[in-house]
Amino acid sequence: MRNKRLSVSQLLVSVLVISFLTAGCSGEAGESAADNGLSILESVPEFTLNEAFRISEFGDNSSYFFASVSDVVADPNGVIFASDIRAVALHQFGADGNYTGLVGREGSGPGEYQSIGSIAISEDGTLFVNDWRQLRIVSYNDTNGTRRHARTETMGLPDRGSFNGIEEFFYLRKLHDTQEGLIAEFQSSVSYDGGDTIWSCFARLNGDFTIDDSSDPLCFEMVQSMVSRSSSGNSISVSMMSVPENHRSLLTVTSGGSIIKLHTSQKNVSVYNPDGIVSNEFSFPAVKVSISPQMKQQLVQESIPNPQNSDFRTSELSDAIPEHKGYAEQLITDDENRIWILSRTGEEELTWLVYTHDGDLLARTEHPGGDFTHISNGRAYAAFNPGDDDPSFAVYSFSF
Numbered sequence: 001m002r003n004k005r006l007s008v009s010q011l012l013v014s015v016l017v018i019s020f021l022t023a024g025c026s027g028e029a030g031e032s033a034a035d036n037g038l039s040i041l042e043s044v045p046e047f048t049l050n051e052a053f054r055i056s057e058f059g060d061n062s063s064y065f066f067a068s069v070s071d072v073v074a075d076p077n078g079v080i081f082a083s084d085i086r087a088v089a090l091h092q093f094g095a096d097g098n099y100t101g102l103v104g105r106e107g108s109g110p111g112e113y114q115s116i117g118s119i120a121i122s123e124d125g126t127l128f129v130n131d132w133r134q135l136r137i138v139s140y141n142d143t144n145g146t147r148r149h150a151r152t153e154t155m156g157l158p159d160r161g162s163f164n165g166i167e168e169f170f171y172l173r174k175l176h177d178t179q180e181g182l183i184a185e186f187q188s189s190v191s192y193d194g195g196d197t198i199w200s201c202f203a204r205l206n207g208d209f210t211i212d213d214s215s216d217p218l219c220f221e222m223v224q225s226m227v228s229r230s231s232s233g234n235s236i237s238v239s240m241m242s243v244p245e246n247h248r249s250l251l252t253v254t255s256g257g258s259i260i261k262l263h264t265s266q267k268n269v270s271v272y273n274p275d276g277i278v279s280n281e282f283s284f285p286a287v288k289v290s291i292s293p294q295m296k297q298q299l300v301q302e303s304i305p306n307p308q309n310s311d312f313r314t315s316e317l318s319d320a321i322p323e324h325k326g327y328a329e330q331l332i333t334d335d336e337n338r339i340w341i342l343s344r345t346g347e348e349e350l351t352w353l354v355y356t357h358d359g360d361l362l363a364r365t366e367h368p369g370g371d372f373t374h375i376s377n378g379r380a381y382a383a384f385n386p387g388d389d390d391p392s393f394a395v396y397s398f399s400f
Contacts, residue, residue, distance in 0.1 A: 050396060
């Protein structure tokens, strides 16, 4: 992973992408089924994720392709929207995968965007685009299957220190549509005079997309990165890199407005109600997979290929790598208020565990790959960016 050198002004709007390597490593010896809880899976029904289709090239004569696939969502009618963060494009597909054109376009006018930080869909089919570069939200209504520009609203960022006294700069990472209304997820960046921890804060929004001051935001530590700061004259620079296999918090919101938190160094899940009170906690089965000294050395070499030109020492990075991989890789919720956890159930095995909102384990299935971004109406949507060689998205059907 290359070091990123960011100016203070860039930090105000830069989207932090925390990458984690997934190289295999040996399992921890002596861990029994009772210790990892896998024995419970024997009594849990299995289901299958059946791939309906996968799309990488599309349009007339396959003239379009993805530079990257960031978000994939579907409206209540199954119409699919896939955003390309690198090409700054939002593509629309029918429920059968047939390409139907672009939504909006790159620009500064009404209904246009200069960036696509994330996309979200509401229960009434309204499509929201988070244009973090212009600090605004662009929304589109459904008019007989065609998306028409509805609103373009400026989204002011929170002041430093306004979220539980956290002295960092925040950007809007994602919008969550819930029965309680829109919830915005703000994520911090690292600044020259701030700390090294990345934070995520959840805040309710008013109808004009301003932060609702009637309730306190709920903030969580996401991950602690390695940061190097230096100054020369009037120039200030911050170099940052994520730690391979670093443990971090996975966070999401249910359709009912509950906030779900899972820290990958632990095997438990916390459910917060919209007021920030823990309403339920439960554990999930997972295996501890140790990271050997040899694997740490390999991860360091892959992360810092040219140590002489790096702001970080190889020994510093090696010491920061945890002793074992995270117990979970992904966390997502569906339109039925269920909680999906991608659990590490073996050295090379990842399994989706589906829980009710109350923590009852309903079903399990093997992970087909990709990053799941949306689950609704018996379909799961996954983005694939394998080394950016052939970015695509897949649609899977399922039933319990």
